[in-house]
Amino acid sequence: MSGLAAVDWSAVLAELDAHGAARIPALLDAAECRAMAARYLDAEGFRSRVVMQRHGYGQGEYRYFDYPLPSQVAELRSAIYPQLVPLAHRWCERMNLETRFPATHAEYLARCHAAGQTRPTPLLLQYGAGDYNCLHQDLYGDEVFPLQVAVLLSAPGTDFTGGEFVLTEQRPRMQSRPEVVSLAQGDAVVFAVHHRPVLGSRGSYRVNLRHGVSRIRSGQRHTLGIIFHDAT
Numbered sequence: 001m002s003g004l005a006a007v008d009w010s011a012v013l014a015e016l017d018a019h020g021a022a023r024i025p026a027l028l029d030a031a032e033c034r035a036m037a038a039r040y041l042d043a044e045g046f047r048s049r050v051v052m053q054r055h056g057y058g059q060g061e062y063r064y065f066d067y068p069l070p071s072q073v074a075e076l077r078s079a080i081y082p083q084l085v086p087l088a089h090r091w092c093e094r095m096n097l098e099t100r101f102p103a104t105h106a107e108y109l110a111r112c113h114a115a116g117q118t119r120p121t122p123l124l125l126q127y128g129a130g131d132y133n134c135l136h137q138d139l140y141g142d143e144v145f146p147l148q149v150a151v152l153l154s155a156p157g158t159d160f161t162g163g164e165f166v167l168t169e170q171r172p173r174m175q176s177r178p179e180v181v182s183l184a185q186g187d188a189v190v191f192a193v194h195h196r197p198v199l200g201s202r203g204s205y206r207v208n209l210r211h212g213v214s215r216i217r218s219g220q221r222h223t224l225g226i227i228f229h230d231a232t
Contacts, residue, residue: 003027003186004076009083012190016087016147020209021167021181021191024149027076028186033153036072037222040124045070047119052133058212060131062225064123073122073226076149081105081228084147084190091146094197094204101145105228108145112230117141121227127163127216135168135210137194140231146193153222155185160219165189170208171198193227 003026015022028036039045040063047066052058065073085101092099102108112118121140125133138148154160167179181189191211197204213221 003029004079007083013084013087016190016192017090019179020169020196020207021179021189023181023183024188024190025184026186027151027188028153030155030185032072033151033186033222036070036124036151036224037153039070040126040222052131056134057136058132058134060125060127060133060213060216062123062125065120067120069120069122073224076151077122077226077228078105080149080190080226081108081145084145084228088146091195091197095195095206108228109230112141112143115141115143117143117230117232119231121225121229121231123225123227125221125223125225127160127213127221129216129218129220131221132163132215133213135166135212137210138225138227139194140227140229143229144193145228146195147190148193148228149188149190149226151188151224151226152183152185153224154220156183158219159185160216160221162215162217163221164214165211166214167191167209167211169196170210172205172207 007024012022012024045066046063049063051061088101165181169177192209195206195208198207
């Protein structure tokens with residue numbers, strides 16, 4: 001994962017703070033993307049499979065990895081988390097929240113598990129033509145790390161068309177603001193899980209965010225999702 005070492009985290013955090021989402025270019029190379037997407041068909045290594053339309057989540061499906069996570073997924077989770085902690089703390093301070101996070105992901109997982117959130121949340125998502133993901137938030141218990149990551153494993157225009165990553169932000173007494181993050185194969189998007197602070201005329205106030213994927217028009221789209229808190 002040579003792309004991880006090349007990330008300009010100061011630029012990523014600045015864009016995150018300004019817009020609630022930021023692109024990380026070329027986090028995985030094409031071979032890594034293909035290998036990760038191929039895992040979706042593995043018989044083992046997952047704890048559950050969810051068919052979205054059965055629950056009103058959209059159309060498509062996803063599978064949650066089981067522990068132990070694949071080494072590449074575990075490495076991404078543990079390496080990205082500490083880069084995001086400083087911004088997570090700033091956001092908590094600006095929203096007058098007392099929550100603070102440990103320096104390492106291993107320590108944070110221990111806190112999740114002590115709270116009864118012991119099921120791993122990294123996942124692979126698979127969409128075909130006509131599929132989409134409704135706007136939602138990935139909340140699995142009281143422990144919530146405020147940022148998460150999605151990596152596009154398929155090549156837009158080659159493997160699929162459509163299927164844009166969409167983020168919406170609801171500010172008090174205002175209409176929702178949409179944000180579309182264009183991704184190439186191997187790019188990642190880091191984004192707010194549910195809330196972020198926005199500076200107003202009277203200081204910072206809290207806004208609510210949801211994310212989803214627009215309709216896939218053709219082909220097949222795979223995504224790796226990295227959520228830092230575990231589930232109950």
